[in-house]
Each structure stands twice: as C-alpha cells, then as structure tokens.
C-alpha cells in the first residue's frame with residue numbers, strides 16, 4: 001500500500017499517449033480514475049483497461065481549448081469534490097511555423113488548453129485537497145520550457161510551457177505546508193501521436209532543420225515508451241516534494 005492507494009485522480013488527455021499510460025500506471029497503484037479528453041471512443045477504451053485492473057473509471061468529454069467546455073468541466077469537477085490527484089497532461093503543440101504565419105485565434109486556443117485550463121482546473125480542485133490536507137497536482141510540461149531557443153517554429157508551445165511552469169512554482173509556494181503539492185513533470189521525448197504529428201508535417205512549413213531533428217530522433221531510437229515516462233512520474237508522485245521540476249532521469253528508484 002502506498003499513499004496513493006484508494007485515491008482518485010483526474011488525468012487530462014487520458015485517451016492515448018502519456019496520459020493513457022499515466023492513467024493505467026495510477027490504476028495499478030490502486031487509484032480510481034476520472035479520464036478527460038475530446039475522443040469518447042479512446043476514453044472508453046482506457047476506462048475499460050482501468051476497470052480490468054480493478055479500479056473505477058469515469059469519463060469526461062471536453063475540449064479544454066474552448067472556454068465554455070472548460071467552465072462546464074470546472075464546475076462539474078469542483079462540485080464532485082472527490083479528486084485527490086490531478087495530472088494536467090492534455091496539450092497541443094500547434095500552431096507551428098514562422099511567427100509571421102501564426103493566426104491569433106490559434107495562439108489563443110493553444111494558450112487556453114496549455115495554460116488557462118490548467119490554472120482553472122487546479123483552482124477548482126484545490127478546495128477539496130486543502131480541506132483534507134492532502135493532494136497532488138502535476139502539470140506536464142516539456143524540457144523545451146528550459147531551452148526555448150531549441151524549438152524555433154514552436155513559439156506558442158514553448159511560451160505556453162514556460163507559463164505553465166511559472167504557474168506551478170508560484171502555486172507550490174502559495175500552498176506550501178498544506179499537504180498539497182504542485183510539481184512540474186517534463187516527460188522526456190516520448191513515442192506518441194504528438195511526435196508522429198510533427199514528423200508528418202511539411203518541412204517547409206514548420207522548418208526543415210526542426211523537422212529533420214524530430215525524424216532523426218525517431219529513426220535513431222531516441223524516443224522512450226509512454227509507459228516508461230509514466231512509471232517515472234509515478235515514482236515521483238509518492239514523494240512529498242513540491243515546487244520541483246521532475247524528469248524521467250531524476251525519478252527515485254523503484255521501492
């Protein structure tokens with residue numbers, strides 16, 4: 001039994017990739033799941049996998065880049081008041097390309113999904129965590145937040161992830177000594193649909209050098225499996241640390 005057993009976690013972007021692997025790793029650790037994304041079919045499939053591991057699973061279909069959906073979700077989950085752990089994982093890497101080609105609406109919806117939704121959901125879920133004196137907030141970022149010049153062509157993404165990290169560190173300071181922790185997780189370079197999407201883009205649109213880098217990472221076998229990243233996250237999650245930047249490499253050894 002760990003401190004996670006019997007808790008309930010919300011995982012956003014839980015239908016595939018890192019979110020799905022994290023949800024299943026949590027279920028294996030004895031955690032019940034609330035799974036959120038836009039695609040009901042993918043959520044239903046993951047919910048079935050969670051239940052086959054002996055835990056409960058419910059699904060929430062919402063587009064967190066849309067303020068109406070975000071507000072509805074925030075109200076529903078805040079009122080449900082039983083979520084002890086949140087893994088804010090859903091994000092978009094779009095829009096990509098030269099800054100001169102980027103549309104304002106696309107920047108706005110990316111910022112809503114990648115930053116605003118995280119801050120908003122955390123605000124709605126915190127009261128329950130604070131009342132019980134225990135909670136875990138994990139905001140999934142990217143190593144690129146620490147080296148934004150390495151992702152020319154992805155200005156919106158690195159800007160959003162830097163903002164997400166500032167939100168997390170500031171929140172951790174605000175809730176210090178409450179029993180609720182807030183940490184950043186940089187999941188590594190992971191073999192998911194997000195990586196495949198970049199490789200599928202027109203090199204001329206997103207930048208030839210950037211495209212080649214992502215194709216090479218894949219061809220040279222440098223991507224890790226979502227399960228490996230989720231396993232590292234779970235090992236961090238059992239700690240009491242707060243205001244930290246967690247990575248795969250810095251994960252504590254398995255007990």
Ligand SMILES: NC(=O)c1ccc[n+]([C@@H]2O[C@H](COP(=O)([O-])OP(=O)(O)OC[C@H]3O[C@@H](n4cnc5c(N)ncnc54)[C@H](OP(=O)(O)O)[C@@H]3O)[C@@H](O)[C@H]2O)c1
Pocket residue numbers: 012013014015016017018019036037038039040042062063064065066088089090091092113140141142143186187188189190191192193194195
């Ligand atoms: N893969 C990597 O190498 C890598 C590296 C660094 C950081 N990350 C970060 O890790 C996290 C997960 O990435 P991933 O590679 O697993 O991504 P992914 O394979 O693209 O999966 C993204 C998940 O988020 C959901 N999602 C996307 N847009 C959404 C929206 N508007 N509203 C609600 N849910 C939405 C998707 O489901 P629907 O489409 O059905 O909504 C899906 O379940 C992200 O925060 C990403 O920035 C990934």
